[in-house]
Amino acid sequence: MTAPATSARLDDAPLTLPERPLVSIVIPCLNEERYITGLLDALAAQDYGPDGIEVIVADGGSTDATRELVRSYCSPFARLELVDNPRRITVAGLNEGMKAARGDCWIIIGAHSTVRPDFVRQSVEALKRTGAACVGGPIDTVGEGAVGRAIAAAMSSPFGVGNAKFRYANEAGYVDTVPFGCYHRRVWEVVGEFDETVDGADEDSYNARVIEAGGRIWLDPAIRSTYYPRRTLQALARQYREYGAAKGTLFARGRPLRPRHFAPSAMVVGGPALWLAGRVSKTARLALRGLALAYLGLGGFAAYRAAKRHGANPVLTFAAMATMHLAYGAGFLEGWWRERANRA
Structure with a gap:
């Protein structure tokens, strides 16, 4: 496992932020031409103001139009950068993106997703209000086609996903993990990089390390995002x-x-x-x-x-x-x- 960057803990001192922190948004992706422009548009429309956001797209060598769509995007952001992810796995993309990030806090978002116009603002406000190491909200799963809608329904049911509250919860509280979390910058400094030896448990595994390092994770229903699931059972x-x-x-x-x-x-x-x-x-x-x-x-x-x-x-x-x-x-x-x- 990747070692923490320091021997400090997240509960050593209060996690504070500037009045209007710069927010780094890291998007790992591979062949996402169907969704990447829509996600960038949603981030550009944030009521937090795109000038307070930097977007880093970590691409694993897309062979479709993803890279060109990012390069040609008319960016209103403080910064929009495309970085390479030669290992082509999600956790490596997150690490490559974070190496380029400069923000006071950072958010990871899957390219197969979109967010509401107040997503960044609500995330930052919750991070300030709670003093948590990471905050996030319930995810709305929206399927495309008959099978996609069925998959979305299954992924939004406690019977389907167990007590993963971010799939369906309507009440705020401390949890063990959240999707598309907004992290204080100090988390990266204390916990270190994502573990590249295990792909597929990126957020859950990382958030477990955040908690072990003394951090708390807060689920806030005001923070909303949408995820588009797979469209076939295979x-x-x-x-x-x-x-x-x-x-x-x-x-x-x-x-x-x-x-x-x-x-x-x-x-x-x-x-x-x-x-x-x-x-x-x-x-x-x-x-x-x-x-x-x-x-x-x-x-x-x-x-x-x-x-x-x-x-x-x-x-x-x-x-x-x-x-x-x-x-x-x-x-x-x-x-x-x-x-x-x-x-x-």
Whole structure:
């Protein structure tokens, strides 16, 4: 893991900011011509004033029009810079972007996203008001097409994502992680770089280190952003397998995780184990049947409710939930096993 930049802690002294801090926004991206201009437009329209914002786009070698769109963008920002990310993974892009950043506070935003006009202002105000090391808000997931809407519904349901409050919470409070967090500059100085040996757990892993260093993370419903999820179940499976593998790797390294991170892998292991045991044990057969019915019943009900809120198909929503759970669980086991094998 990347070592902290200093031996200091984030709770050594109050985290203060200037009256109008310069905000660095780091955007890691790869082949995002469909979304990058819209995101830049949303940042240019911030009521904080684009002259108080610098935008650093860390590109992993896009082969579409992404790089040209950034270079040709008519920038109202204090600075707009395109930097290279030769490793082509998200965490490396975040590090390359932060090496170029000069702001008093910094925000990481996925290129597959957009933000409300008050996103930066609300983030800065919350950072000042709370004295937290990082602040963020709930993310609105908006799907495109029938499958995309179902995926958005699944990703906005507690049954789909567990107690990841940033997916659906409406109340402010301290949490373990947030998406698109706004960090005090001192976080970078104390916690150091993102860990480039684990891709797929960038924010969660980093935020765990922030908390270990004495920082607090605040969720504020006034800070709103929108995320556009994958548009096919196959792409969703690849995404969640990567997420799971990252968490499995961290677990093998002794990093503490939340209970929600273990549930999918327990399902992936427990189902086949009970099926095998059920060949000789009636109790195991009954347990498997009961758990399957519970999953179908609770999942079906949750999918119906989530689909209704998002205008999605409930069957596709349930399929998206199951895809997320199975892919994440399998990825977790894969990452854990691979890390253990590498250490042997």
